[in-house]
Amino acid sequence: MSQSLLKVTDLKKAYGAIQAVGGVSFEVQPGEIFGVIGPNGSGKTTLFNSMLGQITPDTGRIELNGEDVTQCGPLELNRKGVGRTFQTLQVFGKMTVRDNLIVAAQEHKGTMFGRMFAPGDSGLGGKADALIKRFRIEHVADKKAGELSYGQQKLVDIAMAFMSEPDLVLLDEPCAGVNPSLVGGISTLLKDLNRNPASGKKSSFVVIEHNMDFVMDLCHRIMVMVEGKVMAIGTPAEIRGNKQVLDAYLGA
Amino acid sequence: MKKSTLISIAVAAVFLCATPLFLKNYGIYLLTTWLIFVLATMGLNLTVGYAGQKSLGHAAFFGIGAYTMALLLKAGFSWWLGIPAAATLCFAVGLVLGFPALRVQTIYLAFATLGFNTAVWLLMRNEEWLTGGTFGINDIARPAFANANLVYYYVVLAFTVALGLLLWGLLRSPWGKAFTALRDNPIRAESLGISIRSYTLLSFAIGAAYAGVAGALFASLVQFIEPAPFAVGASIMMYLMVVVGGPGYFLGPVVGAAVGVVVPEWLRDVPGVSDWYLPLFGAAVVFLMVWLPDGLLSLPDRIKAKKQSKEASAARAAAGAKP
Amino acid sequence: MSDTCIEFNDVVAGYKDFMILNNLSFKAQTGSITLLLGPNGAGKSTVLKTLFGLLKPRQGTIKLYGESVVGLTQKDLLAKGIAFVPQGRNLFGQLTVWQNLELGGITIGKELTHERTPEVLEFFPRVKQRMNSMASALSGGEQKQLEIGRALLLRPKVILIDEPSIGLSPMVVGDVFKLLRKLADQGTTVLMVEQNVKSALKISDEAIALESGRLVLQKPASELLADPHIERLFLGGAHAANAAPAATV
Amino acid sequence: QATIKLANIVELSGGGATAGTNFKNGVELAVKEINADGGVLGKKFETITTDTQSNPGVAKGLTQKAVDNDVFAIFGPVFSGSIMVSMAESRKAEIPNFTGGEAASITKAGNPYIFRTSFTQETAMPKVARYINEVTKAKTLAIIYVNNDFGKGGLDSIKKALAGTDTKIVAEISSDSGQVDFSAPVLKAKQSNADALFAYSNEEESARILRELRKQGWTKPIIGETTLTGQKVIDLAGEAANGAIAHVGLTVDAPIPSIRAFRAKFEKAYNYVSDHNGMKGYSGVYALKAAIEKVGKLDRKAVAAAMHGLKVTTDKYPGVLMNVEFDKNGDLDRESFMVEVKNGKQEVIATVPPLNAGNVNVKTPAAKK
């Protein structure tokens, strides 16, 4: 029963002469929080995008619970329980914050035709409000998301990824621009969902982040990428002690 | 529902039902035309205003609906069959037209749809065996009881109100949110499980079905059709109506169609204007856009915002005055 | 060394009809690094935008070296030696990296731009490797580096920089902070917004905390660093009570 | 009723704008003259002009509006497609309706209130056909026509008129209204190896066809209808227009005093030379005047009835421009001309008698300018 939740094998993606991702393999176990770190331009975002069908990888294989999902697009992966955030802000700028959250989960409720004349909030209003409260954006809940500050939008973006309670969530720099107190909040949230949320589901995460305190505290294992390749995979302690990693990324 | 909303609805209902009683033939004809364009642009508002798909091919559906009605009547079918037939056919063609939208967006999509419109128009013009070509199809019937212009007006009114309510329900449902999400940020939408493909196609198909019904009603109103009213220029006018009214406002098409259909007629009758009514109409459109870029229906929002800011600055002044 | 460079006096500013900054007043000294702190949405970015003329203050005065800068265009401000690195994405994605740099130097002319480019690229080697790529093809961090480099090209006397650490890897953040410190020591005035508070405080001279567009604290950075309750600063008074996020969703 | 209201429902924008504007100017010029002259039965005409935008649906609505306004007679629309639709309204309201449309079908619907201001294609085309067959003696003919109701109607009529003669149509080439490049149609005409070409399109396109013909070195006869040799076409085509021959129902260049006078008056009023549509509108008003005066009272029904079989002559009504006779369908018949463009001028090379005059011999013109 040690089937990995996510298994990536020899993933490659090149842009012309630039090998953005050059043969990356790793596995994520159910219930694991997996960190991805590495210098700027080392291929982390490209790795996410090719795993999630946003761009087509040159070669490689992606398995979800043993099923080959290499050809799946973002939509199918979401339907299979994979959520994500983007490195650049991706909110629905003309919708209110609350609607942003509701729309993030509504497609997981009922059938398409069932939704045709269903109530507007799909019964998700309470859940949205709870997340809004948790991220302390109550006072802007009815503002258009496009009119929020950078950090507020980032929070909305992250909250959206959790609305449908996915089994696996891929987060690309969730803490960038977020106030340190809320960074702690995000960390707690991830841990809560990971351990045993009320729903009884155990969520797993893959997190790209440059905030080392956050990563080291949160992640069970960490992968270090450099120049599109895996330099090391290990526990936070191992990574911290890795001389190579120190030189390439963490600095003295 | 708020009391003020109820009152507005009542006033609108009285207006719509009573006005034609005071009008002569032409007035009724104009009012009916307006309703038909409200119906057609309601569909376009879904496609363009809510789902953000830049379609410049709406008149093609309008035309397909009109020809469907005309040809079915000529073939001896009932008028009541013509309406659902027009809607269904347009829905199907609309689904097909949605496919380019899965590949291209913005202006590219606008021209793909514009090209589709040209193609449909060419078919209407050249396939004389079916459409009568440029000679058109004459003597298109109305339902027997609605031969009088006034009665036909109420028939059209009934369709417009019923389909309007249906759309209203749809837009308030999760579908409405999904369309808006599609417009705002398709990439994010897809990663949240919103099927871009389904909603894009549906936004075209539903919009097209509305145009189809409108076209069928139009055929029976004018009782003669030929390709010209379904050419690209008409699509552009419909787009104009949606944007002038306020894209993404539910009642935008009601105002927009009034601008596009009634204002030119009104300008004609202003003394001393007659020759210049079209240039004036053009200038009015420019002026409206510059004044209210988000459409006429953004006016209440704007007034509200003004009021709020006034209150806020008053509050600030009061706060500042305190020691 | 202690003349006032930037001075906000009773400034009210905001978006459309919604005021964000409420009677804000503060000063920043020439040749120092002033750090703007506060919760998300406090109005930090709004301060920088208003100073750089992207928002018109409804009330109050903003002075630079004692002269009002309200109503000046960005071009005028750049001519006075102020440069601004905004938050978020600010590149021309369809132009190449080199063309982006060139446009950054549009106010100083082609020659100076060419002359100074090598030294900037020296500092950001990743950018140097990608000179002919479209800017939109760069990674998030690379884009940020390019943006910072583009501003440094001007050798500004005053730098307004909004959360430079977003997207940058820790080593690069350290380098950028060090560079800012060096520039400040050479007489450049820096007004910086940062959420990476601990590292930022280490290089700053003065810290200002905002909350809901109001100044809630202004202290020397060293004093804050030594404060055992520094964490509270991140939260803002209103939220201090429920600092720990709710347990479940 | 102090004035006699006339609705002028014409194409002032869209594809028919040139035709409609000319027609409207003609109507207004006639009305001004008649009013200055004391009006009809002591009453003055008053015109209300509206724009159909070249759109039949709009034309229909505007005709209803005219009916609502209780007008005495309606002029226009000019486009066949529009009048086909709008005349249902004037018929229902029993209002005489004068149109500039030339499609044969208009008067075939048995509408007693519709009247022509020009030949129908069914009157004109036999004359053209006869010329092609008897004078040009072409054994084969290529046709370039404009793909709208006007052009297609003309095509049908000429085909009918040529059927049974020994002139065979070897190419039917469609072109678009507003088309700019005619190299393909002309090439096709050349490839067909026909003895002559019949060109049937609006003015500007006619000019472009003529130019392309010259460019590709076409040397055989080029024959057309009214629109091929108008002054406008000559202005636009320049040298390329020389040699084009056309049958013209109405032309400002006709060597007839009443027409010369009209041409001068029109040019004075509007600063340009009228085309045949201006003449249609102008003569139409005078025909109405003649009918009203014949009836002696302002009774729409009676006037419409009187129009059928009405003969108007230029000695009594110079404004009708040429002697004219309306038949029971509302069609009109009169003399017409064969003209040729020579040195940038239209010259009448033959006068063609009315169709029902029995004698169809082509006479040589009496006077030359």
Place this chain on the structure above:
Amino acid sequence: MTDFLQLFFSGLATGGIYALAALGFTLLWQAAGTINFAQGEFVMLPAFMMLAFVSMGAPFLVSFLLTCILATAVLGWAFKRGIVDPLFKFGMMPIVVATIGLSIFMRNGMRAGYSAEAHPFPSLFADKLFNIAGVTITLADVGTLVLALLLVFATQAFLAKTITGRAMQAVAQNTESASVLGINVPRMIFYTFAINAVLACAAAVLVTPTYLAKFDMGESLGNKAFFAAIIGGFNNSRGALLGGLIVGVCENLAAAYISPAYKDAVALVIFMVVILFKPQGLLGRKEERKV
């Protein structure tokens, strides 16, 4: 074969005209991020201006220069002040609709205020025919093509090679960032529309002898130009040329060898094929990376 060549060369000449009209679209898209539905009318107006100057007795070249100045003021400055400035920040839709309104205004204003007639227009080139191997070509055809070529490459070079050209593009891509760098945004926008106005004047001079000066000449011109631009690639001036030539030639061939009645569908069919394989147009740049 001769026939084919005849069609081909005539098509090239027509294509040159399409390209000239399309050039304005690509310029406005690259340098202002807008679409001008009144672009055809922007050609029509200078044509009439020039006619007016010529009829007042001014020599051809003087008339052209006067027209350029006047057009820059009206179609450049006034257009920018009246429509572009207030609407620039509201995105594409309001500007599109405002220009639709403007085209209705200009077209019908010219008709109501001046003339519904088509007016002949003096040609820049002598009325001369060449016959090469059975193919007849007019001097005007060749001249139009050559000048279209020159204008396209000049525009392209200006946008790509000069700092001002790039600053103009920068404004279209990200206005706020452009102003943060000290780019004079209003001035760049003015340049864009001024250049567009001058290009429209040039197009007017070359196109009008064939299209004739008429209030609605812009309608058909605009339509074909759109397709030409989009087939070639909207964000590339050379695309306008390629697209224009392709549409011109294919239309002519289709009219002769397939069906003249469906001639107008040719541009559409080419467009559909192009977006199937290269959604950004033949020479167009790919849209930027979004995530």
